[in-house]
Amino acid sequence: MDCKIIKTAHGSIETPALLPVSAASYGIWDMWIEKKFPAPWDLAQGTVLSLYHILQYNRKDEIREKGIHRVLKTKKPIILDSGGFQFMKKNAELEEEFVLRYQEESGCDIGITFDYPILPGLSLEEKENRMERSIHNSNLALKLKNNKKMLLYSAVHGHNPADIKKYLKSLDSGFDGYAIGSLVPKKRDYNMLINVVSAARNEKPLHVFGITGFPALFALSYMGIETFDSWTYLVAAAFKEYIDPGTLKRVKLRKVKKLPECDCFICGDYDLNDFLEGTSEAEILLALHNLNVFLKEMECVREKIKENELESYILKKAEKNSSIKRAFLIAKQYI
Template sequence: MPRFSFHIHATDGRARTGEITMARGSIRTPAFMPVGTAATVKALRTREVEASGADIILGNTYHLMLRPTAERIEKLGGLHKFMGWTKPILTDSGGYQVMSLSALTKRSEDGVSFASHLDGSRHLMTPERSMEIQRLLGSDIVMAFDELVALPAPRETVEAAMQRSMRWARRSRTAFDQGGEHAEKSALFGIQQGGLDERLRAASASHLQDIGFDGYAIGGLAVGEGQQAMFACLDYAPAQLPENAPRYLMGVGKPDDIVGAVQRGVDMFDCVLPTRSGRNGQAFTRDGPLNLRNARFAEDLAPLDAACGCPSCTGGVSRAYIHHLVKSGEMLGAMLMTEHNIWFYQELMAALRSAIAAHDLTAFATRFLARYKARAAS
């Protein structure tokens, strides 16, 4: 089994379907990674996540370094053993959470000093520390440490953050390569930055390719720019990255975001939306999102989505029952909704892979989006 390989099996326009192969298993692309922020995909057991068709999950460096700490997880045998997940795990670098959740953040060339959102304790996150944490966790795919800028922002701010991210990418590469046995078994992805500026994105991509990574992420999107602007960026950003490496769009997104991004050449996704929505009464369906808190579902005996293969939809669980659970604040409601949403996302990815292989992606996307948007319920 190779340490890391990526093979494209078929293309349709700019879209690709393929497979990443690693020691802990294969990842079919395009792939959606359920987010397991604190060593758990919220409301689900790992066997339920695996049953949905997920080949890989995401763990969060920032949250795990604070609680229970990366050192404790390493002592207990690593993140896979700790949470009972045997397939690949990608860990983000912690950069997004450091910027968005932490109080009293101070950036410097060395890294980011921040106060924990849990207890106010002070920490310094550097590229070297990020690589160390991800090594202690035993991540299969490690993300380089970068600096995130919320959009809109002045060009000079975006450019400065991009340039610093490239310097941090090189430091991440050096620190990762010094990781001994972990570096020999895992992969490192670089993160393209540059906001919505095509020239800055091109410069970032060039820097990253000079350093050399196993895969490349498109960072700095889904941070306030809106879908139209994001798609305009994706019209050029994926093509600036190596064709023979996976392209990962970080933090995206809604089902229609994913379909549009796949059409533009993206291979990997992650987002908290299916789990967060499940805990808040929203189900994703082929007919758009449903708000199960709505009184119109109180006597609706239909499943959430008649075409869904999840245990609830195939097992006779009705919208009326889930409406009752959600309105009553019963934890089972969040569990059933989250499981359904994760299944919906994995079935969408499987359908996209099949459509690309059949050279039918445009027709599939047109049908899916027309139905998804036509009867969307609030």
């Protein structure tokens, strides 16, 4: 296993990489843009933004006119997801051509096609219909794409290896990578996650949407998956939960008297009381600490891959977190 490099118009991403989803409320986006706090898109190797959130933001036209990097004041790679998952939850959808043009004009580095995710419990007919429409959009985007600098990833869906293989076969060739979704509602089902991701593996980079915690993060890294995204750092902060850098578990701050040790730049300046305040600022500080823990672990993962010691590193982490071991042992069967 090796670390790989994904080259984009705004620099490289060394894999495996966790790219934070920056899906905060707009007041928080503004504070990041105004540089009142370090922004997730600058702390990580890049970020994932959803068109669903951007289209509700008062800077949506500015992003299209000036470019997303100028508005966010960043030089890092930006993945612009079509937001299919969030639109599905609102019973809404976008035209693929609109999505593609917005992605191209905003100057994002990687655009992901508009998809119709599938949820467990759908009728077979509805599931096939949604998968067909997602495939249609992907192939259409490939035909209509003008911006040569932007990489185009096709969304991929399926709850079992047979569906995934069939889906991939129906896609035209020429995508720069694939992004696998529909796994969010089953995120704790490591068997299914790893089985499906393993079936989607091919020679192109694979992105996995919506990773929630360290067990999946270590397992997917071990499987050689290139990128995955997560907004757990934000969700945990919204619930006043602090990721313990030792156990990698979420600690409810209202139930502790003292913070677990952390050497990140946030914890050097702020303490438990700062995180507990009911303000957006407190939420940002806590989210940044949580993100620091994720990013530090990913740095260690890449370092251990280079030293050929990833397995022993993961097993060491698993001593304090049994879910890490469970997910890892499943992933190991597929290697």
